[in-house]
Amino acid sequence: MARLAVALALAAGAQAFMAPVTTQPAKTVVYGKGGELRDRIATVGNTQKITEAMRLVAAAKVRRAQEAVLQTRPFSETLQSVFLGLIDQLGKEPIDIPLLETREVKKVTLLAMSGDRGLCGSYNTYIIKKTEARKQELEAQGIEVEIVPVGTKVAGYFRRRGVEFPSEYNCPQVPTAEFAAAVSSEMLNKFLDGETDKVELIYTQFVSLIASAPKLKTLLPLSKTGLEAAEDEMFELTTEDGELAVETTPLDAPEAKEFPKDTIFEQDPIAILNGILPLYLDGQILRSLQEAVASELASRMQSMQSASDNAKDLKKSLSQTYNRIRQAGVTQEILEIVAGASASE
Structure with a gap:
């Protein structure tokens, strides 16, 4: 038990000591790219809203034409x-x-x-x-x-x-x-x-x-x-x-x-x-x-429907990529903490 307490204390000390040197560059890379993905996801979401609105407007006009x-x-x-x-x-x-x-x-x-x-x-x-x-x-x-x-x-x-x-x-x-x-x-x-x-x-x-x-x-x-x-x-x-x-x-x-x-x-x-x-x-x-x-x-309706579906698929794909990047960043930090703790033993 005494050895386990010492190891945990060393790991915590290593994390505090190595964070400014080792983890900061990793955060810059991961969260910088993640920020770009967040912006792109928001843009695709806005585009989807626009195309869906255009589809509904075209549908209403088709009824009037009929x-x-x-x-x-x-x-x-x-x-x-x-x-x-x-x-x-x-x-x-x-x-x-x-x-x-x-x-x-x-x-x-x-x-x-x-x-x-x-x-x-x-x-x-x-x-x-x-x-x-x-x-x-x-x-x-x-x-x-x-x-x-x-x-x-x-x-x-x-x-x-x-x-x-x-x-x-x-x-x-x-x-x-x-x-x-x-x-x-x-x-x-x-x-x-x-x-x-x-x-x-x-x-x-x-x-x-x-x-x-x-x-x-x-x-x-x-x-x-x-x-x-x-x-x-x-x-x-x-x-x-x-x-x-x-x-x-x-x-x-x-x-x-x-x-x-x-x-x-x-x-x-x-x-x-x-x-x-x-x-x-x-x-x-x-x-x-x-x-x-x-x-x-009617053709505009179908085009906007296809654009909305494509935007939905792209948004889903980008969200998955963003989540993988976040998960990779968290995993990298954990590995660096463990590596620092092991090196201090």
């Missing part, structure tokens, strides 16, 4: 139903409607819709690639191509490659009927004035929260058999088991409105058609803008 599409859908269906009904009413008579005129294609206008901001994954990249591929395809056929960009991302890409635009637009986060009408009016004037023979729309179709697809459709000239594509779908954002989910419903083409055979029109049916079709074109552009914005927001 509601906007649902609200504009009945108007679009009614216009097409009346359009088809008037076509049936006219029967096989020749229809002189400029927007239905098909002519030899020598020049095509590509109306490309992208976003104005980044942090949305590959959303803008897909639209740019789709537009560039279509441009090259048409030029290979000897057709002149002009691009009218809606969104700064697609505009910036082609501008850096020396492409000039007759006009360009920013992509609104909340598309309005006034904005769609302005774009539609320019496309109509180009087509009716003979400046272009065909107008094609390139936009991103909303498929689900984790998927979207760039889509190409012809705006002008319009078709006599209906303006909705067979593969068009309506999306609806819902919740399932506490998680966001999307339900899609295939859209059936509206049926032609039946007019009694003795119906007397106050205006000529052709004049009515000429008034309906520009309105329908406005609606098509508005809906495409809404779907494009919804796709961008």
Whole structure:
């Protein structure tokens, strides 16, 4: 017992005597690195909070975009139903409607819709690639191509490659009927004035929260058999088991409105058609803008979710490294104390 008490006293004395010389450099190295890790862990934690907040904001905006599409859908269906009904009413008579005129294609206008901001994954990249591929395809056929960009991302890409635009637009986060009408009016004037023979729309179709697809459709000239594509779908954002989910419903083409055979029109049916079709074109552009914005927001949601998950994993890894460094520092101090006690015996 006496020898044990002497050994403990010597160990305590050795610790007090050797601490300024031996342990101080070790503390400087360990806790200096530990301090850097603490700062980095805090930074990653703050980044995670920001990305999670951005994800929630995008989710709320996706819901609003969905509601906007649902609200504009009945108007679009009614216009097409009346359009088809008037076509049936006219029967096989020749229809002189400029927007239905098909002519030899020598020049095509590509109306490309992208976003104005980044942090949305590959959303803008897909639209740019789709537009560039279509441009090259048409030029290979000897057709002149002009691009009218809606969104700064697609505009910036082609501008850096020396492409000039007759006009360009920013992509609104909340598309309005006034904005769609302005774009539609320019496309109509180009087509009716003979400046272009065909107008094609390139936009991103909303498929689900984790998927979207760039889509190409012809705006002008319009078709006599209906303006909705067979593969068009309506999306609806819902919740399932506490998680966001999307339900899609295939859209059936509206049926032609039946007019009694003795119906007397106050205006000529052709004049009515000429008034309906520009309105329908406005609606098509508005809906495409809404779907494009919804796709961008959904892509941003997924990007921010991935960023949040990566930040969480990085924070966990850094915390483990920090704990190992602290443990190593404590172990080193214990070993130095024991070594000092052994040397003093």
